[in-house]
Amino acid sequence: MKVAAVRLALAGALATPAVANEDAIKAAWLDWLGAGGIGQSALAITYQGAVVSVHGSGMSADRPVPIASLSKAVTGACVLSLIDDSILSYDTTLGEAFSDRPDLLPAGQSEQAAITVEALLTHTSGLDFDRTQSVINPVLWGGGDIDDRITALALARPLGAPVFFYNNENYAILGRVIAEATGQPVADVCRARVLDGLTSAGPDPRNGGALAWGGWNMTVVDYARFATRLTPQKDWPSTPLNGGAQYGPGVFVRDTDLGTNIWHFGAFCVLGLNDFGSYFYVLDNGWGVAVWYDVCVSTAQALALDGGLARAASSSD
Known part of the structure; x- marks a missing residue:
């Protein structure tokens, strides 16, 4: 007692x-x-x-709601899970990740090919202009995955200094890296790896095309x-x-x-x-x-x- x-x-x-x-x-x-x-x-x-x-x-x-850039934490955790399972590493370069995707990383883009997963996670890739901030792009975000489009546009530009510059494109590229490394849509990979049991989580009907950097809903x-x-x-x-x-x-x-x-x-x-x-x-x-x-x-x-x-x-x- x-x-x-x-x-x-x-x-x-x-x-x-x-x-x-x-x-x-x-x-x-x-x-x-x-x-x-x-x-x-x-x-x-x-x-x-x-x-x-x-x-x-x-x-x-x-009510499930769109969470915008809180989606980046989902992508970050998803990448860490793939690193834990040796599917990716912090040192994985885009040249390695996109070796079969010349549409994303054409020959001759050696600086872009050297960008690592770690640089994308920390916004230090050298991508210093964020095309996603245009008011034109939201009309596309409610459709399917637009990581291919954003990745190709971002990597076609010259790089700036490898210092911190908060840019949605870094995480759009990570979404493409996840998909290429696993052969599965980023939504399926990350839902299974880091959102298991969270039944409301899914691509937002309006912004889901931007899933890896701003498109989750829950x-x-x-x-x-x-x-x-x-x-x-x-x-x-x-x-x-x-x-x-x-x-x-x-x-x-x-x-x-x-x-x-x-x-x-x-x-x-x-x-x-x-x-x-x-x-x-x-x-x-x-x-x-x-x-x-x-x-x-x-x-x-x-x-x-x-x-x-x-x-x-x-x-x-």
Whole structure:
């Protein structure tokens, strides 16, 4: 009986801060929605790898939503899985990956042929102009896989310096690399390898052609579950950024005294025709969130969301 009583006391002591943080995160999210006049949003909160609550504002939180650039974390995890199985390596070059695809990498493109999987994962390939940002391209994104088209166009251009330049084309090319290495569509490969059990996950009806870099669709709950599976490793490829952050395989990373924080934003902002945003983090204290909202927000608003939710997650540690 004494042992049971001690266990109950410990459980109560541990539950109080967890509940406090959960409430603080929800409150910070609602404050942010109110400040921005945002009509529809969904939030999933995780703690120590488990979903602890789900909330919708102006919409059902069970509705699958397009996640934009949060898709890059799916592609990154998928590539890591293929590396673990020795199907790819960080040093795999595009010359090797596309040896049977002269339509993607014609002879004479030696610089492009030398781009590695690691450089694509960390946006250090030298691709310094992002053609996907054109407002013309979204009319194509709802069709089939357009990684071939984006890859061929990107690799036909001269390269810039091999420094960090955030570019959707890097991940479009990775989508093509995955397909060539496995002989299967990237959706099938990544769903089986890193999205197993997440039944809502699939190509977005409107943006699914951009799957590898911005085209997955799923509920915030399933994305939050996926995010808790990401376990940063010291040998992850990364490139240093300002403020102590790094960019790794589809995520921003910051090492801390307690562990590692990972996060990413996503957004489509197309003249009011296809505007929405998404965000996730998993913090070193065990808290995580996945958020979706139905507007294109400013940089200041995005930073306010990031800061507000991060402070809330640490409010009673």
